[in-house]
Amino acid sequence: MALDDDIRLLSGVALFESLADEHLRLLAFGAEKMSLRAGETLYIEGEPALCAYVVMSGRIEIYRERETEKIKLADxxxxxxxxxxxxxxxxxxxxxxxxxVESRVMTIDRKSFRRILEEYPELPELIRRRLAREFQAMVERLDALSSKLGE
Structure with a gap:
């Protein structure tokens, strides 16, 4: 995938929606790419989270493990x-x-992301607002679910 394709992929990610192409270019340029075979583990519950992953191709299964059972949460x-x-x-x-399935992911590490936030001081506020909107929407969904369960 060429750098322009990486930028296009990142521009569709909600976390990065406030970033201009120049910011996305910096993220994409510093990102590492990994190929995974079907069944290969990307990360394990409980381990330190040092980066975010953007799925480039394929499908990643998110799950929790309880005793000997894998409980699928999402794809x-x-x-x-x-x-x-x-x-x-x-x-x-x-x-x-x-x-x-066979998949490819891009890693975005905290250090690279923070460097962009430091260089472009308007970005943290834009990201804070987006996270606040998402949190509010989650609270509203929980309220709606709670009222349905209470009936």
Whole structure:
């Protein structure tokens, strides 16, 4: 995938929607790419989250492991970001992820992302607003679910 293709992919990721092409170019240029075989683990629940992953191709299965059982939570396809909070603050993986089929991912590390935030001081506020909107929407969904369960 050429740099322009990487930029186009990143521009469709909600976390990066506030970034201009010049910011996305810096992220894409510094990103590492990984190929995964079907069944290969990307990360494991509980380990330190040092980067976010953007699915470039294929499909990544998100799951939690309980005793000997894998409980599937979601599938992530191209353009999906996994572990986005890892680029903002130190955290641990809340789930595990593995390639359901042959897949390719791009890693965005915290250091690269922070460097862009430092160089472009208007960005943190834009990202904060987006995260606040998402959090509010999540609270509203939980309220709606709670009222349905209470009936």
């Amino acid at each position: 992530a396809g191209p353009g999906t970001v996994l572990g986005e909070l890892a680029v903002i603050a130190p955290t641990r993986r809340l789930s595990s992820a593995m390639a359901a």
